[in-house]
Amino acid sequence: MVLREPCVSGIVSRMRTRRKTRDARTHGISWVLIIILVSLCVVGYGGYRGVLALFDSWTDDLPDVNDADAFQLAEKTTILANDGSTVLAELYLENREPITIDKVSQYVLNGTVATEDERFYQHKGVDLQGIARAVAVNLTGGQEGASTITQQFVRNTLLSSEMNDITVKRKVREMELAIQLEKIYGKDEILMMYLNTINYGDGCYGIQSAAQHYYSVDASDLTLAQAATLVGIPNSPTLYNPVQNPDNALQRRNLVLSRMLTNGYITQDEYNDAAAEDLDLDVEEPSSSDGIYKYPWFTSYVRDTLEQQYSTDVVFKGGLTVTTTIDPQMQEYAEEAVENEYNSGTMLDGQEIALTCVDPHTGFIKAMIGGRDYSEDQFNIATSSKGRQTGSSFKMFTLATAINQGIDPNKTFIDCNGPVTVSGATIYNFGHHNYGTLSIADMTACSSNTGYIRLVTGKGGVAPQSIIDMATSMGLSGATLKPYPSITLGTGEANTTEMASAYGTLAANGVHHEATGIVKVVDRNGNVLVDNTNGTDGKQVISGNVAYAVTQVLKGVVYKSNGTAHAAALPSGQVVAGKTGTTDYWRDLWWCGYTPQLSCSVWVGSRDNTLIQYSSTWAQDVWRHFMTDALSDYPIEDFKKYDPPAYSSKFAGSSSDKKSDDTKTAEEKAADDSSKDTTETQTPAATDNPGTDNSNTNTTPTPNPNPGNDQPSPTPNPGGGETPNPDPGGGGGGTEPGGGETPATP
Incomplete structure (x- = not known):
């Protein structure tokens, strides 16, 4: 026997070309139905015409068997890793895997026909002899059905919404559709339609999923006894379930064997041997209650993304094949790195780690960790719309905005002493340290709060709204970003996926690729719904010149003597750039670092915002x-080099951008007061080497000689970073959220 299509949907997709479309149905009804049903009516011309009219009304709105959508059955969606073979999840309401007839044991085919419809290969969809036999059996006190395999298939698919209607009308509709169906399909095709759709209990639909579930084998490898057991289930999937009711299942199996013997499909010896066997189940229990098998943080993110893009119904019934961006090897590396930190003995139980790594040139998410234990509540910190305050890691956006509007980071010097008061809030540097006057590059390396506040509030400085615009163009959602000077200290929220994507824009020379977990989505018919094979669309949000200049400054965070991220230096010597971030009292610790190849952001903290035991280098480690x-x-490679951007001779921004005193808010007036402390010294044109002049951002990276040192310096040295106010709410007030970083020990 040869099946021409693998499943119902495949058959339907070729229906129109395989055979001539059935002539439009007139108001007459098939002669078979007339004979069957007229016999139940009063004989006479008037009665005959009345029956015809009644039947015609019952069948006038039947589904079109030429309509592919009418046969769409629930199929599971499979989610794969980027290798196309590692199965991450199987999402389904009905566990079904359609197969072709050559993938099914002959015992299953023969047993199904012998048990469900022994005249299957003789009738035309409705079996008159079978009906007569069933009537005789039932009249003598027995029980026997008369529905053919074709009728059962119609009932389970085209008329599934009427399945529980025990009426003559439903039976007439079922029989008419069965006759139509047999005019279009061959017997083997209909048999496989049935075997791919029927309910075998325990959530298994179709013979392949049943074979795998009950016996852990493919349908092609079922023995006679195993096949007979499965063939017996659909008559009553609960009553004959071999797991729940093994005695009933055994009796039903032997009945199937008896019918196979009677119909000549097996010999007496085969019957005897099979009937003597126990059920010998080898039940394959689902490895996950939600269908997710591997990398649950990432896989649940992909599932949720699909549900947002399509619908829950499509995702769990649509039979999609989804190839994702996750790299199994990188994911294993991420899990190992996080687990090692958890087991280091320095972290408390309430502390968690989130990590996202993206390919900056495609937007592909390569690894993701969303917290400590997915099984507890499935909350994903790495993708949550309720992000975490970013602390000084947000200063990157201020830096990029400043350079983009023409401010030279190496030749613009700003007062980095403290404190600074803005709108009643007093801003300090780490340890209340006074750094003096530093270039923007140097104040970035040591993460001076007061310097960055003055860069935002100073005359001709960087406007908060411009910073927000920069951040959103590079991948942040912007929902929690408010246009106040404190934005530069990281009062807004983001997750590690957004931050990795944003920093990746710098690694990609100013081109932003939206982060994605999906490479390709293909529907059950092979139609490609999503194709990100070459990455998500890239948008040049800043020039390569600006991106390179920002990177040169952020390299200093790792390699300058006063930098806050010495622990992030890679032993291989691969160049690294990035920015640390810490919020008040170390509630959130960040390291957003990137190389030319990858961008990765790590967050460490406590989900409920409680104070955490502190190590300045956890995220970096x-x-x-x-x-x-x-x-x-x-x-190993270096960042692509660009000429410096065209810097202006003073802070960018014209007087036309300024408000008059009578239109300014109280915060803006306070900002003007604080700007009096700002030094706006600029030298003329920049050199072709923006990493020089009071900056060692072009310094060749060397491996950190003590990368495991995660303790802050006892006494912060110049370049030491940020600190929270030790007396929040009293006296001099507290810092803005976005508190203090500890300098790395040189």
Whole structure:
């Protein structure tokens, strides 16, 4: 026997070309139905015409068997890793895997026909002899059905909404559709339609899923006894369920064997041997209650993305095949790096780690960790719309905005002493340290709060709204970003996926690729719904010149003596750039670092915002451990070099951007007061080497000689970073959220 199509949907997709479309149905009804049903009516011309009219009204709105959508059955969606073979999840309401007839044991085919419809290959969809036999059996006190395999298939698919209607009308409709169906399909095709759709209990639909579930084998490998057991289930999937009711299942199996013997499909010896066997089940229990098998943080993110893009119905019934961006090897590296930090003995139970790594040139998410234990509540910190305050890692956006509007980071010097008061809030540097006057590059390396506040509030400085515009163009949602000077200290919220994507824009020379977990989505018919094979669409949000200048400054965070991220330096010597971030009292610790090949952001904190035990390098340690492994197969390379952007001779921004005193808010007036402390010294044109002049951002990176040192310096040295106010709410007030970082020990 040869089946021409693998499943119902495949058959339907070729229906129109395989055979001539059935002539439009007139108001007459098939002669078979007339004979059957007229016999139940009063004989006479008037009665005959009345029956015809009644039947015609019953069948006038039947589904079109030429309509492919009418046969769409629930099929599971399969989610794969980027290798196309590692199964991450199978999402379904009905566990079904359609197969072709050559993938089914002959015992199943023969047993199904012998048990359900022994004249299957003789009738035309409705079996008159079978009906007569069933009537005789039932009249003598027995029980026997008369529905053919074709009728059962119609009932389970085209008329599934009427399945529970025990009426003559439903039976007439079922029989008419069965006759129509047999005019279009061959017997083997109809048999496989049935076997691919029927309910075998325990959530299994179709013979393949049943074979795998009950016996852990493919349908092609079922033995006679196993096949007979499965063939017996559909008559009553609960009553004959071999797991729940093994005695009933055994009796039903032997009945199937008896019918196979009677119909000549097996010999007496085969019957005897099979009937003597126990059920010998090898039940394959689902490895996950939600269908997710591997990498649950990432896989649940992909599932949720699909549900938002399509619908829950499509995702769990549509039979999609989804190839994702996750790299199994990188994901294993990420899990190992995070687990090592959890087991280091320094972290408390309430502290969690989130990590996202993206390919900056495609937007592909390569690894993701969303917290400590997915099984607890499935909350994903790495993608949550309720992000975490970013602290000083947000200063990157202020830096990029400043350079983009023409401010030279190496030749613009700003007063980095403290404190600074803005709108009643007093801003300090780490340890209340006074750094003096520093270039923007140097104040970035040491993460001076007061310097960055003055950069935002100073005359001709960087407007808060411009910073927000920069952040959103690079990948942040912007929902929690408010246009106040404190924005530069990281009062807004983001998750690690957004931050990795944003910093990746710098690694991609100013081109932003939206982060995605999906490479391709294909529907059950092979139609490509989504194709990100070459990455998400890239948008040049800043020039390569600006991106390179920002990167040169952020390299200093790792390699300058006063930088706050010495622990992020990679042992291989691969160049690194990035920015640390810490909020008040170390509630949130960030390290957003990138190389030319990958961008990875790590957050450490407590989900309920409680104070955490503190180590200045936790996030850096996780990042370094992960990136050392993740980059092991990549050649070492430097960032693509660009000429410096066209810097202006003073802060960018014209007087036309300024408000008059009588239109300014109280915060803006306070900002003007604080700007009096700002030094706006600029030298003329920039050199072709923006990493020089009071900056060592072009310094060749060397491996950190003590990357495991995660303790802050006892006494912060110049360049030491940020600190929260030790007496919040009293006296001099507290810092803005976005508190203090500890300098790395040189």
